[in-house]
Amino acid sequence: MEKDIKQVVLLIDDNDDILEFISDDLSEKFHVLTATNGMEGLAILEKEIIHLVISDVMMPQMDGFQLCERIKSSIEFSHIPVILLTAKITLQSKIQGLELGADVYIEKPFSPEYLQVQVSSLIENRNKIKAYFSSSPLLHLKSVAPSKADEEFLERIQCILDKNIGNPDLDVVHLANNMHMSRPTLYRKIKSICNYTPNELIQVSRLKKAAELLNQRTLKIYEISEMVGYSSQTHFGRVFFKQFGMSPSEYVSNQQTENKKT
Template sequence: MNTNKTAILLVDDNDEILDFLEDDLGDKYTIFKAFDGREALKVLSEEPIQLVVSDVMMPEIDGFEFCKIVKSNFEYSHVPVILLTAKNTLQSKIEGLELGADAYIEKPFSPEYLQVQIANLLSNRNKIREYFAKSPLVNIRTMAYSRADESFLEKLNVVIRENISNINLDVEHLASYMNMSRPTLYRKIKAISNLTPNELINVTRLKKAAELLQEGKYKIYEISDMVGYSSQTHFGRNFSKQFGMSPSEYIAKKGDI
């Protein structure tokens, strides 16, 4: 398996459709398959799935119910879901989107259209992650795509900020504060932000520093200490690397930001 490929889960109770989609998407993506919602949830719990394409009409757990479970489950609420359906009524589209589906495609559909939808969803997620990481004042909630994600990110942000002056704050501390296992916390943060927990802690430190620099009440060396850096030089270097300007340049530009 090529671990550099994005992992996509295809869910449909029709073998021929699954094989058709696998043939069409297999060159670009690592493909996992499931025949119904129950089997799909098992795959999601075991594999690092990054996007789901699911039929709506399936036995036991249909696509709507499956989407609802995915979007309300902490472990994989961040995973984009594309629903495929022969139901082309406006009400069915509204239902799918209200349950958190990221896209809704009517059958019959062109494979090229599905490819573009998948590529756009993945690309937009990456752009938003980059925008969050590189923009000093952008809130962590911009990366949330479900209520479960938003709640998780807000709690995480509060925990980091409440302990921001602690130089030794790391993933072990975060896992304890969040009452989660270290592997689960690591997976969730990485899946949402494409950052490791320690990288997210560092970005949060720097974003807090940017807020304090904007206020203009403290010296740079004071802010460095307040956000958990043992050295102003180290702080300045990290700030420049993250945001493309030094703390003093940021202060000079603050009227334009």
């Protein structure tokens, strides 16, 4: 996990003073991009990897509710947490925001510290899930999905990877073509969900498939390395160790010990 790199927060509000105030407060921990309405915000989302969106509700051109609906209904952006800020304090407005998929709904006026805690909590929880997926040999890709739409997206990715796992030439071009997405869009989506580039995800998927096969204990390590697209068992062992902190043979031994316990 890239702990030393600031996560990117997109802040959207049509009030310049509020934009500056919140941006200054958050910029110590996060890299903050700003927009003055939903349309500007969408344009930024289409170009940048955004880890979280904070949006006012009452804005011209496209308000916060409309923006939230666009984000949560689009496969390109549905994984991004959304915090809505509003002076509306009616129960119905809260229900509307949450029904549209908002992760957090904060009433104005609010404490800057409270907003920062909410932002940190949402991002840290997502990062913990990504890290757990990365270090767990048998954890399925869909486990990092923050929504049902993202789970379906990742299952489609997994299906393509499984069908081509033994192909050493499998790459992002093949993946993008099969997903019917542009390479930049696929890159942003995968990078945001699991913190890997598409090519890194391909390698991790090869290693997780190898762990699954190793766990079955019916094939030799060199046979498995070839099955998942590695022509060299030495190279396979090296990348397996780098990913999971143990060699393939150590992994098999550990699994045997665990199975005896149960």
